[in-house]
Amino acid sequence: MGGVIIIYSNFAFYYDRLMKDVDYSKWADYIEELFKRNNSGPSMILDLGCGTGSFCTEMAGRGYEMIGIDLSPEMLSCAKTKALEKNPDILYLNQDITSFELYGTVDAIVCLMDSLNYITYKNDIKRVFNLVNNYLNPGGLFIFDLNSRYKLEHILGDNVFYSNDSDVVYIWQNSFDKTKGISRFDLTFFVENAGLYKRFDEEHY
Structure with a gap:
């Protein structure tokens, strides 16, 4: 599996709460605008x-x-729950994006x-x-975004971020390896349950 590690296990069940400021409708508007700019009218889209x-x-x-x-079964469990509620026809696959397989393009x-x-x-x-080249129809678009080295080193850098809600406390500690050009995110959660707080940790690279 190389440089991909399995993450988003316990975090998966709190991900949407912590990403509540992300406007997916505006993201969709932007992606559709890119389709229009490139004279692309897709009907089937793969989300890696x-x-x-x-x-x-x-x-x-x-x-x-x-x-x-x-890659995360826990994230897909949340996704499938949404699909059952709103869009039951979405196909979700538990695969590594560095070695994924589809039945068609x-x-x-x-x-x-x-x-x-x-x-x-x-x-x-x-x-x-x-793989993208293999499964993408001729003329199709591959749209992706990345954090730049500048953001990883100078904005996230060695900073600490946190969120403090009544039932979930979230601490995000960053460190940047200048030699390797890799960021490490140490995530710590304290989740309230019956008056007690349970701690769990995840490491992201």
Whole structure:
């Protein structure tokens, strides 16, 4: 699996709360604008690193056929719950985006929310792009975003962020390795349950 590690386990069930400021409707508007600029009219879209399925859900609501791939079973569990409530036809696959397989091709592929930053080996990045090329119909678009080195080093850097709600406390500690050009995020959660707080930790690279 190379530079990809399994993350978003316990975090998955609190991800949407902590990402509540992300406007997926505006994201969808922007992606559709990119389609228009490039004279692309996709009907089937693949979302690599789909997480809890918020973008898939938004796009499915606009009439697109959506496939979502994610490495975290917990994130996909949240995504499938949303699908049952709103868009039961979304197909979710528990796969590594560096080695994913589809039964056929798609019209467009997206990889959003800095998902490609989690791939830290060049050969794995090449594998992703080769697979995208393999499964993308001629003329289709691959749309992705990345955190720049500047952001990782100078904005996130060695800073600490936190969120303090009544039932969940979240601490996000960052460190940046200048030699390797890799950020490490140490996430600590304290989750209230029957008056007590349970702690769990995750490491993200």
